[in-house]
Amino acid sequence: MKSLPEITNQVKKNLIWKSIFRRDYRNTVRDRAQAVFGNVFLHLHPVQVRESAVKLRFTWGMGGITFFAYLLLIITGVVLMFYYHPSIDQAYTDIKDLEFQVPFGVILRNLHRWGAHFMVIVVMIHMFRVFMTGSYKAPRQFNWGVGVILLVLTFLLSFTGYLTPWDQLGFWAITVGTNMGAATPLLGYQGPFSEFLHITPFNDVRFALLGGALVGGNALLRSYIWHCVAIPLIATILMFVHFWRVRKDGGISKPQK
């Protein structure tokens, strides 16, 4: 019969254990820093954070909450994709089935929908805070730019997700939204100067967005792919740039003494 320390020792010597944990952990500054360096998920995070930077009164924690909302949307979004077909015959009934039949479908869909509204609100508050504390100033001007792009991507995620239930609300929202695209200068067929490029309703930016001249099956498929693949991919990459840049620009900005 082996004693507990003996067993622990044996487990820790095991190759699998060693491949994951590498070395023992002692509560020293060095080891704490090592823990962060050696973990990909914490890698983006600064090793050390100033006390003033975690003061809720100053940062409101809105950036972190935005990221939390984003994670929530990714998780619920992936599960929703299991139950959804981006075709005009099935999309609406799939949403109805989520409401009536799928286990936890109601909370799943509502988490995604309200989570999306929440993220848009929180992201704007985050921007407001950054602006009001002057955190967009040098050396953080580049990260401000990245943030602005992320804001636009958040809006686009909202916009593309709006059509997916294939209901009257989404249908007309996308109709109106893409009609605005039709008025783009040069690229929209109703926009100024478009005649120089020989732009018609069948080759303008609206056509590209809808995959057709009307909101139909192609528009639904396009918005689905933008919503579920393309924009999340770009946003995720930019988010990592955003976080990494926070660290490179000297950590979260702090109140001037």
Next chain:
Amino acid sequence: MANENKDNSSLRVYLFVFFSVLLLALSVWVVWDDEFGLRPWKKYQEDYKTLKHDKLEREYKKAVVEFERSGGHKKLAELEAKLEKAEAAFQSKENQEKYAKLNKQLDTAHDALVVSQQELRNLRGQFLETEYYFTKTQQPEYKKKMDSLERQIDAIGLVVATQQKSEDAVKGQVSAMTAAKATIQAEIQKMKSPLEEAKERTAKNENVSVEIKQIHIADVDKADRCQSCHIGIDAKSSVSSVQPFTKHPLSFVYLEKHDPNKFGCTFCHRGQGRATTSIEKAHGNIKHWDEPMLEGDMTQTSCLNCHGDIKSLRGAEKITKSTELIKKYGCYSCHKIPGYETVGDVGPILTEVGTKVNYSWEVKWLMDPKSYSSIARMPKFYFTQDQAESIADYMFSMTGTTRHDVDNTKSKPDAKLVEAGKALWAQSRCNLCHVTGGRGGNNVKVYAPELSKVGGKVNKEWLFKWIKNPNAYNPGTKMPRFRFTDEEINSLVAFITTEYQDEDMEYKYVQPVEIKAASITKGKELVQKYGCYGCHKMLGMEDMVQVAPSLKKQGVTFLRNSEMREKIGMELSSIGSKPVDMLDFGKMKKSISNDRLTYIKQKLRDPRGYRLGLRMPNFRLAESEINELAAVLYGFTDASVPTRFLVPSRQELDRMAGVQSYKFTGDFAKVIADVKCTNCHSIRGIGADYAPDLSFAGSKLQESWIRNFLANPDVIRPLLQQMPKFGLTSGKPLAKVTMPRFNLGQQKVEDTNKTDVDVVINFFQQELLSSDIPKAIPTIASVPLPDQIVKGKALYDLKGCRACHQIGTDGGALGPNLTNVGNRLNPGFIFKHLENARKFKPDIVEPNYGFTEQERIYLTNFLMTLKLNTK
């Protein structure tokens, strides 16, 4: 400072604990809600199971009581004793030895058979193989081998057959030994089985799992989950009268033809078939769901989705009746409605109306038709006096230049003449179609005008000409030509104009007044604006239809009918599925419920109420008529129904098959064109269901009887009472209806030298025949005719025919009187009618007694003796 920190941290702990508990509680709630709160059907299914269990228990107890009451236990004990005895006999040493021996024999026989069968199979295999090689190589040696194999096969086949026979013989002996036992066992089983089956049903019910029930119709991706709550909807009997546990009402009509597994529920009932979380959602009684569930009679509106013909459709009686209203009020005149393209004008011809009516009457009528006749079908257009006069001027200008009235009250005709007219009026049964003083008008579908005040409306010269030949004034009229003499017509005109005076009438234009040209122009504009030509034929408008408003801006106001198929009103072909958001509630948006049915009803109630500038007139429908009409309109949808559900109408099928629909031809067509038999009778699908169907009258009726009847309907007819209709058809039930006398037989038909009565009889004898009805009935040589008649009489008494039929003064009045049936009907018809009465009249009440052919011959021969001497 330290103290404050401590306070802060303890507050944080409290907050942490509070939110943790809240999160936990929420998580539990989420799980609970998902499992039960959002799945109320689970409880319904559990309840249904309990109810069904109780019902099955009751049935079981009843079966037990029945078993005991019939002395089941005693019988069972007797049987068991018998079985024991049989078993003992079987177990005796002698029998056992015999049994063992037989079994051994059977084994041997079977073994031998198996060997031979194997051999046979083997040889067959070899034969097939050789055949294959032979066809491939054509070598003669294979052919030889095939022949020898064939011989072997034949030989062994014989062996197998004999062995099979001997095995069967032994088998028979074996089973004969146990037969006594087996019979008793089967009897015991038979006694026990009702109880056991009842028990089995109960056990089966226990094992039913609670789960979502869904009907999925793949080609339209419809998923109806209604049965998740309405669990017993397709059961044969209800377990409870409480919803949602009942069975479908009249399921033998609706579900038998529409298997729920193929049709689902929402094709007929609408509602939200996928929803299961609450009654409101499932029934579709929520905002933004445009199709609330249809309940009760309203559901019949869905018959229109698939059935082209609902006229004789079982279970669609209400909607069929409602559909009549579209014809009655002529909705199709202004609105495009599929299926009504070829229905004729609903209003009378107005081309020469100036020669027919008084000007003052015309103006009064235009302003408010109901002020003249309470049953008037013409709607109120809310014309002012000025507008009505303009329209009247326009119409009168077609045949004259003046506004003029003739006051019939001023001339007093000879009293004798009036008296003669009154008799003629009664004899001609004018009241069959026309209402006077609130009486008559039983044949409602003719929609003849009310004549209570007709004296103030028409002038005498016109009336004379009209009665003499109605087709001359209006070729499309339903009024028959009665073949009166001029004196008779004079008396009738005198009677009508004196008896039916209009007390309220003011004759303003007894002195004619010249019509102004400006007024005519204005009248024409009004006629065009309100589309009078939709219902009436009018001079100058024969081919006009108004273009829909959206096309007006192109500067074209009127087009020829052939160029433009638009009607004045909105197309109604899909009003029943128009999105609610697209209905214009206008001024009423806030004051009435915003759903489609309410919209339609309010539109019918107050056609110009939604906003200014609407042109639809007010038909002043009764609330019941509004409901009926709304139900029909609600059924005009563009719902996507799979083509396999569609049941085209008879006409459509004929059209697709290239079959010409029945048309009257020859001399009879000339007679029927002015006698209008089809106002009441139906012949080969043409006509009304008010009087008996004449499609096979030639086979049914005797020639002499037809001739007598046509000449003198009021003499023979009382013997034939009209069967009460039980509300199955739309005619008002009436105890005694007699056919009018059309005075046939006095005139020759145009271009022929035959009298009209001969033409009719000839047509009956030549055309209205059924190949199913024999000319003569089979004879029975063995029984002399008088005996047959006696036997037939005995059968008549035995089967209780007199309960409904009357002979002489004896019997009931539900069925036709048979006193003179021997003179009236052909024996072949009686013979066939007794076999299956429904063959010729599907809704007949006469039961099917299942007579044998012999019995039918006896009865027919008896009935043919019933003759009344009319001479």
